[in-house]
Amino acid sequence: ASTRRGLTVDVAETRWEDIGGLAQIKETLRRAVQWPLERAHTMQRLGIRPSRGVLLHGPPGCSKTTLARVIATQTRASFFSVNGAALYSAFVGDSEKTLRAVFRQARASAPAVVFLDEIESMVGKRLKESVGDSVQERILSTILNEMDGVDGAMDGVLVVGATNRIDMVDDALLRPGRFDRIVYVPPPDLLARREILAIQVKRMALCSDVDLDLLAQRTERFSGADLANLAREAAMLALRQDICAEEVSMADFDKALLVVQASLKEDVMQFYE
Numbered sequence: 001a002s003t004r005r006g007l008t009v010d011v012a013e014t015r016w017e018d019i020g021g022l023a024q025i026k027e028t029l030r031r032a033v034q035w036p037l038e039r040a041h042t043m044q045r046l047g048i049r050p051s052r053g054v055l056l057h058g059p060p061g062c063s064k065t066t067l068a069r070v071i072a073t074q075t076r077a078s079f080f081s082v083n084g085a086a087l088y089s090a091f092v093g094d095s096e097k098t099l100r101a102v103f104r105q106a107r108a109s110a111p112a113v114v115f116l117d118e119i120e121s122m123v124g125k126r127l128k129e130s131v132g133d134s135v136q137e138r139i140l141s142t143i144l145n146e147m148d149g150v151d152g153a154m155d156g157v158l159v160v161g162a163t164n165r166i167d168m169v170d171d172a173l174l175r176p177g178r179f180d181r182i183v184y185v186p187p188p189d190l191l192a193r194r195e196i197l198a199i200q201v202k203r204m205a206l207c208s209d210v211d212l213d214l215l216a217q218r219t220e221r222f223s224g225a226d227l228a229n230l231a232r233e234a235a236m237l238a239l240r241q242d243i244c245a246e247e248v249s250m251a252d253f254d255k256a257l258l259v260v261q262a263s264l265k266e267d268v269m270q271f272y273e
């Protein structure tokens, strides 16, 4: 991976099976993204205007970034990732230049996925009283120009946006032909937590007393990222106690549960429920 002013190009393989839960969302995305990327020419012949963008929104740590990566690797598309906060802090004028360069590169290497992470920090809602030429407005119009494209130039390029706060995203981005598919990525329920835990411990030597069903029950309001942290913490505890630790035990998970906190508390979830 290379990082330059908020732009990352990454080719690490990620698969649908690496994401626990979200069965229906995975299916919706598979249909929404595989066709425009893999059948761009057929769709054009049939006069179907492919979706330019998919916006993933929902609470933090619930696999929006991972979904975008899977979309790219599973369609063999190149993956370009731009982080909103990093982009916004770039030198004046550089943000738009970087964005245009990303889209140019993406078009040249189509099929491609352009991932715009933390999109609300790039293009928050415009304040009524704001006039003229703020950085945010220039970034917004750059994205709109690139997404609107000309004469199907965007074919084979899918824009995937992600945000924790869709209420703060400018409405102009949500119009048809732009992010016309909006997908809510919810926090994991009991079954999803069980699946995520199973994925996270797959490469760990586990003691037979580790009860993933019980852990799933005890991790209400944990995000996928919290569950990944929990598994990592349990393994670290096993390592710390015993220099020749062979397995991670339920006792390690019990101790890890005292350290790793659920991040999807009410104050966070108020934006989604």
Ligand code: ATP
Pocket: 018, 019, 020, 021, 022, 059, 060, 061, 062, 063, 064, 065, 066, 067, 162, 163, 164, 196, 199, 223, 224, 225, 226, 228
């Ligand atoms: P943020 O909004 O904070 O950027 P995000 O929604 O983009 O978060 P990811 O970055 O995809 O979330 O998730 C963080 C990590 O949590 C992943 O690298 C993965 O290890 C784990 N994770 C999250 N959700 C899942 C899931 N459904 N299945 C497996 N692992 C998950």
